[in-house]
Amino acid sequence: MEGPLSVVLRFSHPVEMIVSVLVGMGFGFALERAGFGTARNLAAIFYGRDFRVLRVMFTAIVTAMIGVYFLDLAGLVPISTLGILDTFPAAQAVGGLLVGAGFIVGGYCPGTSLVGAVSGKLDALLFIGGLLVGTLVYTLGADTFAPLADAGGRGRVLLHEWLRLPSGVVVFAVALFAVGAFWAVGRIERRVNRRAAPAGQGPQSVPAGAAAAERRAP
Secondary structure, X not given: OOOHHHXXXXXXXXXXXXXXXXXXHHHHHHHHHXXXXXXXXXXXXXXXXOOHHHHHHHHHHHHHHHHHHHHHHOOOOOHHXXXXXXXXXXXXXXXXXXXXXXXXXXXXXXXXXXXXXXXXXXXXXXXXXXXXXXXXXXXXXXXXHHHHHOOOOOOOOOHHHXXXXXXXXXXXXXXXHHHHHHHHHHHHHHHHHHHHHHHOOOOOOOOHHHHHHHHHOO
């Protein structure tokens, strides 16, 4: 998203950049404190043993969604001032699968790999290296990937517009879904960890490469 700080608060560009850096540092600190700088914690969600990723990110999404809804309603931050990427269903579906596969294999997503690297994790540094290689490959092959990347463009689409429902109804429904998801994953965690405990297994299973690199990390 782009614009709300400078548009609403009338920051100069240098001040906006400083505020953005401070917000980014705060976000990174929050991720590290939540345990997102360690592949063990992140990958545990795929084993049903630790859903902190879902809890933290879903809470952030719902909080931001409710905040944007009421700020738009009050006219303080009109949603029209937010830069929203166009929708390309095919490309975004393929991209989501690739990111998910990378998450399972490496134990990080792009953002959390930076948190891990700053925390001194060697596996995170290797992950960032792979991320840079993938970015380079896509950049060099942009013309080859263009038919997929540009296929089925639908422009700027918001969820409530796609569902043809009032925005308030969608906000309430997503918040309610989040509460239900938190309850459900809590039950899954308890059941999985209860079964694993007798065998001496904890919520620490991670991809082999991530675990090996982390053991060598300081």
